[in-house]
Amino acid sequence: MARYITQRLVYLVITMFLIATFTFFLMKFLPGTPLSAADRLSEEQQAIVLAKYGLDDPVPVQYFNYMVNLVQGDLGISFQFDNREVTTIILDRIGPSLQIGFQAMIVGTILGMLLGLVSAIYHNGFLDYGSTFTAVLGQSIPSFVFAGILQYFVGVKLGWFPVALWGTWEHTVMPTISLAIFPLAIAARFMRTEMLEVMGSDYITTARAKGVNKFGVVFKHGVRNALIPLVTVLGPLAIGLMTGTLVIENIFAVPGIGEQFVKSINTNDFPIIMGTTLFFAFFFILIVLVIDLLYGVIDPRIRLAEGE
Amino acid sequence: MDNDKPNKDLFVPVDTRQDDSEKISRPSLSFWQDSFIRLRKNVGAMIGLVVLIILIVMAAIGPSLNEYDQFEQDLSRAKMPPKVENMGWLGMDGTLSTVQTNESLEQAETNALMRFNNDEDHIETTVLNDGSNGEPAEVEAVYDIYAAKDMEGQNFWFGTDGLGRDLFTRAWEGTRISLYIAFLAAAIDMVIGVAYGGISAYYGGRVDNVMQRIIEILVGIPNLVVVILMILILEPGIISITIALTITGWISMARIVRGQILKLKNQEFVLASRTLGAPDGRILRKHLIPNVLSLIIINTMFTIPTAIFFEAFLSFIGLGLPTPLASLGTLVEDGFQSLQIYPHILLFPAIIISLIMIAFNMLADGLRDAFDPKMRE
Numbered sequence: 105m106a107r108y109i110t111q112r113l114v115y116l117v118i119t120m121f122l123i124a125t126f127t128f129f130l131m132k133f134l135p136g137t138p139l140s141a142a143d144r145l146s147e148e149q150q151a152i153v154l155a156k157y158g159l160d161d162p163v164p165v166q167y168f169n170y171m172v173n174l175v176q177g178d179l180g181i182s183f184q185f186d187n188r189e190v191t192t193i194i195l196d197r198i199g200p201s202l203q204i205g206f207q208a209m210i211v212g213t214i215l216g217m218l219l220g221l222v223s224a225i226y227h228n229g230f231l232d233y234g235s236t237f238t239a240v241l242g243q244s245i246p247s248f249v250f251a252g253i254l255q256y257f258v259g260v261k262l263g264w265f266p267v268a269l270w271g272t273w274e275h276t277v278m279p280t281i282s283l284a285i286f287p288l289a290i291a292a293r294f295m296r297t298e299m300l301e302v303m304g305s306d307y308i309t310t311a312r313a314k315g316v317n318k319f320g321v322v323f324k325h326g327v328r329n330a331l332i333p334l335v336t337v338l339g340p341l342a343i344g345l346m347t348g349t350l351v352i353e354n355i356f357a358v359p360g361i362g363e364q365f366v367k368s369i370n371t372n373d374f375p376i377i378m379g380t381t382l383f384f385a386f387f388f389i390l391i392v393l394v395i396d397l398l399y400g401v402i403d404p405r406i407r408l409a410e411g412e
Numbered sequence: 413m414d415n416d417k418p419n420k421d422l423f424v425p426v427d428t429r430q431d432d433s434e435k436i437s438r439p440s441l442s443f444w445q446d447s448f449i450r451l452r453k454n455v456g457a458m459i460g461l462v463v464l465i466i467l468i469v470m471a472a473i474g475p476s477l478n479e480y481d482q483f484e485q486d487l488s489r490a491k492m493p494p495k496v497e498n499m500g501w502l503g504m505d506g507t508l509s510t511v512q513t514n515e516s517l518e519q520a521e522t523n524a525l526m527r528f529n530n531d532e533d534h535i536e537t538t539v540l541n542d543g544s545n546g547e548p549a550e551v552e553a554v555y556d557i558y559a560a561k562d563m564e565g566q567n568f569w570f571g572t573d574g575l576g577r578d579l580f581t582r583a584w585e586g587t588r589i590s591l592y593i594a595f596l597a598a599a600i601d602m603v604i605g606v607a608y609g610g611i612s613a614y615y616g617g618r619v620d621n622v623m624q625r626i627i628e629i630l631v632g633i634p635n636l637v638v639v640i641l642m643i644l645i646l647e648p649g650i651i652s653i654t655i656a657l658t659i660t661g662w663i664s665m666a667r668i669v670r671g672q673i674l675k676l677k678n679q680e681f682v683l684a685s686r687t688l689g690a691p692d693g694r695i696l697r698k699h700l701i702p703n704v705l706s707l708i709i710i711n712t713m714f715t716i717p718t719a720i721f722f723e724a725f726l727s728f729i730g731l732g733l734p735t736p737l738a739s740l741g742t743l744v745e746d747g748f749q750s751l752q753i754y755p756h757i758l759l760f761p762a763i764i765i766s767l768i769m770i771a772f773n774m775l776a777d778g779l780r781d782a783f784d785p786k787m788r789e
Contacts, residue, residue: 119629123637130641240456240777244769246721248728249762252748256755347636351728355748366729369644377644381637388637 109397116389123385128170131374132163179379190379194361200270201353201360205345207280212287213338217331219288220295225322227300235292242289248351251282255355269357279356283348287341294337298330332402339395343388447706450782457778463771467764471591474584481581492572493756509554517549570760573746583760586738590765593650593739594719597657598712604658605665606708610696612666613673620670627663635660639722643731650733653726657719665711672704706783713776717769724765740765 159166173180179190216239223235258264258278265277302308303326311325349362357363361380368376441449451457493508514520521537538552570579612623639656646652676682677700685695701708720740726732727741735742740761747758 115628122629127641130645133645240770240773244717244773245766246724246744246769248725248748249744249766252744252751252758252762256751256758343636347725350636351725354729369640370730381641384637 112393112396116393119389120382120386124171124174124382125167127378127381128167131378132166174382179382180375182373182376190375193364193376194379194383197359197361197364199360200358201349201362204276204279204283204352204358204360205342205349207276208283208345208348209287209338209342211280212284213291213334213341215284216288216291217295217334219292221299221322221327223292223296224299224303232296236296239289239292239296242285243293245285247282247286247348248355250285251278251352251355254278254282270359275356275358279352279358282352282355283345286344286348290337290341291334294334295330298333299326302326302330332399335395335399335402339392342391342395346384346387443706447782451778454778454781456774457782460771460774460778463767464775467587467768467771468591471584471587474587475581478578478580481578493754507554509552511550511552513548513550515548517551520549520551523551571754571756573757579743579757579760582738583740583743583764586740586743586761587764587768589650589733589737590720590723590740591768593654593657593723594716596654597661597719598715600654600658601661601665601715602708602712605662605711606669606701606704608662609666609669609671610673610701613670614677614692614696614700616674616677624670627666630660630663639726640729640731643726648731648734650737653723653733656726657722661715661719665708665715668707668711669704672707673700676700676703710776710780710783713772713779717772717776720765720768720772740768 161169170180177191179194182188182190182193219235219238223232223239226232255278259266266272266275269275303322308321308325311321316325346362349360350366351362352358353360353363354366361383364376365380365384367373368380512520512523514523517539521539535553535555538554539549570583573579573582608623612620638660642656642659643652646655682695682699685699690698723732723739724741724744727739728745732741732745733739743761744758744765747755747761749757751758
């Protein structure tokens with residue numbers, strides 16, 4: 105197990121290094137300059153500004169400095185906001201993103217599991233068709249389209265929740281729902297498939313035969329075994345949520361990382377783009393790692409297979 | 413009557429033949445015929461297929477169904493609501509309406525009229541609640557903007573956008589471009605993925621090892637990040653969006669193909685073919701790939717909606733097609749700018765993109781069930 109974790113951590117470092125290098129050189133080749141009014145500045149002024157951001161060094165030196173700073177957790181200074189460190193900006197904005205992300209994940213998976221469970225118990229019944237169709241809708245309709253529908257009808261027409269911005273928990277409701285739809289659909293489909301398979305297996309027949317009541321069969325014997333494979337989709341779901349936050353935060357004007365990222369793309373704020381890219385990548389790899397480890401903890405058979 | 417006693421003459425002994433039990437009574441079906449029969453029985457998949465065909469046909473002929481051009485701007489007819497002749501009951505009667513609430517009835521009426529520039533000739537007001545029961549007064553005003561602009565002969569079926577361009581034409585042009593990007597990306601993913609996975613699995617050993625390490629590193633990079641970075645360096649356009657989508661898109665295909673070919677390559681029919689002297693390329697093309705084909709088709713069918721989503725997503729965060737080109741993503745993004753007052757600009761592209769995604773997913777689910785009944789839910 106320890107060897108496995110070490111190996112994965114080494115992979116993590118290699119991947120992060122590659123991504124950092126890749127983004128660094130990409131940003132160097134990007135068209136455009138960080139100076140918004142280059143033609144109006146004299147040569148000296150330009151040189152001063154470039155020196156301030158360390159852009160006057162040769163590219164290899166810049167790369168070396170960037171890497172050294174990166175290891176120390178310093179992602180550079182934003183071009184757009186004077187003298188603000190990228191690290192601080194990211195840390196300032198991580199809260200709202202994490203909050204709606206977590207809420208969506210929890211609401212989505214739990215409701216999705218319930219939906220899938222209902223589907224499996226009433227297999228081929230009216231409830232099954234209803235929830236399967238809901239799942240297909242949730243999986244298909246893009247989150248931003250759903251957010252638009254929600255914003256117009258619930259926010260503007262009914263006025264139940266604030267249309268946008270951030271502050272109270274009420275502001276988190278609509279972004280959370282918009283984000284939760286996709287995990288809900290995936291969890292429901294997955295749960296249904298797994299439950300149907302589990303309920304057809306021999307140990308369920310045994311449990312029935314020895315007289316366990318329906319509730320006990322479904323929850324004690326069925327659900328617990330159906331949950332194991334569900335853990336594998338949590339990783340891709342969490343990553344899907346990251347994609348979702350980019351648009352959802354923009355639609356609902358949530359001051360999160362995704363909103364900052366999109367804003368920086370439109371203002372050529374390279375340090376922030378690089379910083380957030382690395383941050384997203386790090387988060388992504390970390391989630392995959394945690395899910396893989398979690399899977400081993402939940403299902404001992406997998407741990408045995410890894411330990412050979 | 414002697415009805416209940418059957419006549420003995422009715423019974424004739426059957427001459428028994430040994431090979432009767434061996435006879436095949438039904439026509440033998442190939443794998444593809446069998447799958448197709450199963451697919452046809454799947455209601456969801458068939459609905460998906462029909463919707464998809466309708467949408468593709470509309471994307472092909474839609475832009476030329478009316479006299480407007482997708483780029484033709486005219487600010488005097490900006491943000492017209494949708495109007496279809498004789499279809500007023502659908503809510504597409506070419507009017508704008510508002511409901512104003514106020515403490516006093518007169519103020520509510522004034523507000524309602526003011527909302528549409530006090531153009532009283534073309535405004536019909538209805539008092540929903542005169543405020544006598546203690547609640548605030550409510551007045552609804554319906555504004556016939558087509559009449560007000562003297563454009564009664566014209567019909568914009570989906571309305572117009574902020575620059576007065578016909579949304580019907582633009583919506584189907586956008587569908588065309590979105591589908592084009594998605595099909596192209598899926599096709600490229602398929603070719604690269606199948607080749608990569610096939611070679612990696614078939615040659616095995618060191619080749620496989622190196623190719624798998626490369627995949628492991630690529631998988632670790634979030635595709636969202638790669639796509640965005642690629643778009644940043646390449647100038648936005650149809651081709652660069654397609655390239656960005658394919659850079660990481662082929663990986664899942666490569667993995668699936670590799671897994672299947674690893675399973676197949678040691679089976680007897682491959683050995684037989686090799687014994688007969690077939691070169692590697694022929695074994696791959698004629699024996700291995702056809703056996704993985706169903707999985708390749710299923711995976712491609714799931715890639716297409718993902719590509720459509722990503723294209724729309726890119727447009728949404730400002731990395732999409734440059735103006736004035738329309739794709740479903742840019743149209744949806746446009747719609748968000750004036751969602752509160754003119755929801756129709758968002759409505760139609762949003763419906764189309766949702767329908768495409770739903771239809772593709774249902775068809776892909778159906779195909780998966782048809783090709784592999786074991787995987788059936």
